[in-house]
Amino acid sequence: MSSHTTQPGTNGIADALNSAAEAAIDGQTDNGETLSETVLTLGQTLLNEAQTFVEGLLRPWVGYQVLIVVAVFVIAHCLRQWLGPRIRAWMGTREGWPKWRMRVLVVVHQRLRAIFFVLLLWVVVLIMREMTWPSRSYILGLVATLAIAWLAVVFATRLIRSVFLRRVVRLGAWAYVTLYVLGIVDQTAEILDAAALSIGDMRLSLLLVVQGVVVIGVLLALARFVTTTTSSRIQSNEDISPSMRVLIVKVVQIVFYAIAFYVGVRSLGIDLTGLAVLSGAIGVGLGFGLQKVVSNLVSGVIILLDKSIKPGDVISLGETFGWIQTLGARYASVVTRDGKEYLIPNEDLITSQVVNWSHSDQFVRLDIHFGTSYGCDPHQVRKLAIEAAKGVERVLSSRPPVCHIVGFGDSSVDYILRFWITDPTGGLTNIRGNVFLALWDTFKEHNISIPFPQREVRMLGDDDA
Template sequence: METEQQPFAQALMSVDEIWFLFISFIESVVTPGWRQNQVLIVLGLAALCYCLHIVSGSIIDKQVRAREGWSKWQLRMIVQIKRRMGLIWFAVLAGGLYMIMQQVTWPSRSYFIGLAATLAVVWTGIAYATRLVRNRFLRRLVTWGLWIYATLYLVGVSDEVSAFLDGLALEIGDFRMSVLTLLSAAVVIGVFFTVARLISGTTASSIRKNEDISPSMQVLAVKAVQITLYGFAFFMGVKAVGIDLTGLAVLSGAIGVGLGFGLQKVVSNLVSGVIILLDKSIKPGDVISLGETFGWINSLGARYVSVVTRDGKEYLIPNEDLITGQVVNWSHSDAYVRLDIYFGTSYGCDPHQVRKLAIQAATDVDRVLSHPKLPVCHIVGFGDSSVDYILRFWIKDPTGGLTNIRGNVYLALWDVFKDNDISIPFPQREVRMLAEEQDMLRDGTEG
C-alpha cells in the first residue's frame, strides 16, 4: 500500500515545489528592481517585434509577388520564414541587447533577457525542424512537446514537472502508464516516424529510377519499405520510452478480433491491392474501362486505385472491385488499341474505290498508325439503302482519348468522299398520290 501511494505523494511534492517557484518569481517581478526591469524590457521587445513582424511580412509579400517562377519548396520556405519573423526578430534583438548588457552592467541584471533570447532561438529551431513531420496533428504534437520541454529545461523546473507528470499514472497489476510516458512516447515516435519518412522517401526515389523493375513491382517494393520502416519506427519509439507491451497482449488480441470482423472490407481491399501488385494485372499508366468509367491509372494505393478520366475526374476505385469485376485493360500486354467505325455508301459508288479512299483517309489522320499495323476496310453487308463498311485502325496512345480520334477519322472520311463524289445515303421517303385518291380528296375539299 505504501509503495502504491509513493508516486502520488511524489506528484504532490512536485506540485508544491512548482507552486513555490512560481510564487517566488511573481514576487520578484512585482518588487521594484532589476528583475522587474528585465521583465518590462522583455515585454517591450515583444511588442516591438510584433510590429516588426507585421511590417516585414508585408515587405516579404511584395517581394514575392513581384517575382515569378518560384518553385513550390521555395514558396513554402518563404511562408514559414514569414510566419516566424516575430520570433526571429525577438531572438536577434534580445540576443543583441543581452550581449550589450553583459558588457556594461552586472551579469545578473540581464539574466531574464538572455533566457528569453535563448528560448526564442530554441523555439525557432524547433519550429523549423518539426516541419519534417508531414502529418499535421503529429507535427503540432511534437512541436508543442519540444517547446514545453525546452522551456521547462531552460527555466530549471523540468525535473519537478517530470515527477509530477510521472505521478499521474494508471496502474493495473504490473502494468503502469503515466502521462509523462504517453507524452514522451508521442514525441519520440514522431521523431522516429520523421526519420523513417526521410529514409523511405530516399529509398522510394531510388526504386522508381530503376528501369529494370516493372511499375507494379516498384509500387509493391515502395509499400513494403514504408510498412517495414514505419513499423520499426513505432516499436523502437515505444521501446525507447520503456513501455512494456506484454501487458497489452490479451487486450490487443481481443481488439484485433473485433477489428477483423468490423473491417472485413478494408482488409479485403488491402489484400486485393497486394494481389494486383503481384500479378501485374494493372499498373500505373494503364488505360482501363470499368463499367462506365474509362481512364488511366494514376496511382495504386493500399485501399484503392486512382483512375483519372479525360474530363479531369479522378475516381477512387476499391481494389476489391478490380479483382472481382470485369476490367478492360487497353494496355495490359502492349499499348496498341484497335478502333472500329462503321459507315455506308450508295450502291452507285465503286466499293473498291471506297475501300481505298477510306484506308487513305484513316492513314492521314494523326495518331493513327501506319506501321506496323495498317488500317483496313471491309464490306460487312448490303443494307436497304447503302453498302455497309467497317474501317479498322490502330493507335498506341489510348490516354489521348478514343472519341476524339474516332471523330477525326469520320471528318477525314467526309472530306475524302466529298472530293471524290462518294455519296453517303440517308433515309428517304417518297409519297405518291393515286388518281382516284386525288379525285376523292378534291371532292371532299369542294364539299
C-alpha cells in the same frame, strides 16, 4: 554594491516542486486523502512562489530588465515591419534557386521577428554583463535563453510535414526546454510520475503518457521523413516499373511505421506479449467483419505483383473507360474523359473482365462500319476510305488503315474500316468521329452516296376506303 542578489521565482519554484514531489511519492503508500492534501499543498506553494515572483518584479533592476525585454521586442517588431517586405521582394528575384533553399528562406522570413528579438536581446545581455553585475542581467539572460531555445524548436519541427504531429511535438519540446532552463525538469518528472494508475501489474503514470506521446510522435515523424525521401527516390527511378514502384513505396511505409511504433512502445517499457492473445481474438473478429477490405488489400498486392494493371494504363471495365491515375491499397482511381474519377475496388479488377488497352504496348486498333449504295464502285470506295483515314491526324501511317467488304445488305454494301492509334488516353470517341467526318467529306466530293431507309406513307380517306 553587492554582487549577490537573490533571483525571483526560479529557485523557489524548483525547491517547492522538489518538496512536493517527495511528498507525493511518499504519499503513494498512504490513502488518497494524503495525496490530495499534497496536491493542495503544492498548489498553495506555487501560488506563494508566484506572489514572490511578482513582488520581485517590483524591484528596480528586475523592473528595468522587464522593460528592456519589452523595448527589444518592440524594436524587433519594427525591424520586421521595415525589412520584411524588402526581403520578400529580394526572394522573388531568386529565380533558379533550388526548392529546398527557397523553403528555408520562407521559414526564416516567417520568423524574422523572433530572430531579430533573439539577436538584439543577446547583444544587450552581453553588453550588460560587461558593464554591470551579472545579477542585473539575470532575467534578460533567462529570457534570451528561452527565446533561442524556442526558436530552435520551431526550426527543428519544420521537418515534420503533418501539421497536427508538428504542433504536438513543438508544444512538448517547448514545455521541456522551458522546464530545463528553469531547472525543474527532475522535480516535474517526479510529480508526473506520482500521478499514476495501476492496472494489474502495469503502472500507468502521467509521466509515462507524456513520454509516450513525445517519443512515438518523434519516431513517427522520423519514419514519415524517411519514407517520403525514400519514396521520392523510388518514384524517380525509371528502371523500376510503375507498379513495382507503388508496391515498394507501400512496403517501405508499412515497415518504417511499424518499426517506429514498436520501438516507441518498447522504449517506454510496455510489454507487448500480453496483448498477443487479445490481438489474435480481435484479428479473428476483424477477419470475419472485414472480408471485403482484406480481399481488396490482397487483390491490390496481386495487381502490383503481376503487373497486369499499372498507373497510366487505359482500361475499360463495364461502362467505365479511362486511365489509371493511382493504385491504392483498397481501390484503383480511374479518371474518365469527362473528368469523373471512379474508385474501383481492387477485387473487381481481379475477378471481372477488364480490357487493358495499353497492357503490353500502346497500339490500339479501332473499327468503324459504314455502307454505300450498290451503284458505287466498291474498289473506289475502299481506296477513298483508306485515303480519308490516312488524312486524320492521330491515325498511324506506319500501320496503314485497311478497308474490307463485310456483306451485302438490304439497301447497301457494308464495309469495315480499321486503323491504328498509339494514344488511347487521347480518347476513342473523338478519333472515330474525326474518321467518320473525313469519310463524309471524301464521299461527298467523289459523289459516293450513303443510303438510308426510305418509307412511303399513303393517306387513305373515307371515300377511297
